[in-house]
Amino acid sequence: MSRPVTVPPSDNASHAAATRPRAGWRSQLGTWHWVSSALALAGMLFFALTGITLNHAELFERSTAEVTHREAVLPAPVLAAVNAQDDTAGHALPGVLQDWLAQNWQLAVYPKGVERSEDEVFIDLKRPGVDVSLSIDRHNGQIRYEEVDRGWVAWLNELHRGRNASGVWHAFITVFGVACLVFCITGLLILQQHARTRWTIWPVTGLGLLLPVLLMLLFGH
8 A cells, every 4th residue: 555645845835836826827817818708798799790780781771771851041141151161170160050950950960071162062971870961052052961871780780890980989999809809819828728638629729710711711802
């Protein structure tokens, strides 16, 4: 019958000291992984869902869009304020024009762009899922407004692509992307820790890496 081997106290202490940094690293890695997954959870669900609706837009988006069209003639003082602005005004609009739109058409405008020519001022008011334009004839003051609403699925799809979205949404996409990177990298490192006892980890991980690359090379043209 074999006797148990007694490890000197000094060896126990050195072993504990050697394993302590490794245990701390694993704990830190797990913390980063769950925090990044929690932060990215809603975004991942959103982009996964809209990836499906975007790839099959003909099934989910409206077959016909809702179109709103309005026309009027601006009062002379409002037209004069519009004509007084030049290209140096950028995307700014005269306050009297904004007041007129709010009072008469109940519109609050946030231009994506303003194009000024000798004959017309064209104001781009596009937002996700909705194409909106406003044009003003600089000679007779005729103002035209057109809104093409393609529905809430189109809205979600365009948020997926960041099309016509605000700067705040673009900032969110950037933060979400960083959280996804942290989640994936920490997940890969955690897999590495378990690879010694689970031989299937690297074959499955390799397949997950190789398959998208092959699809991009063969069918991504």
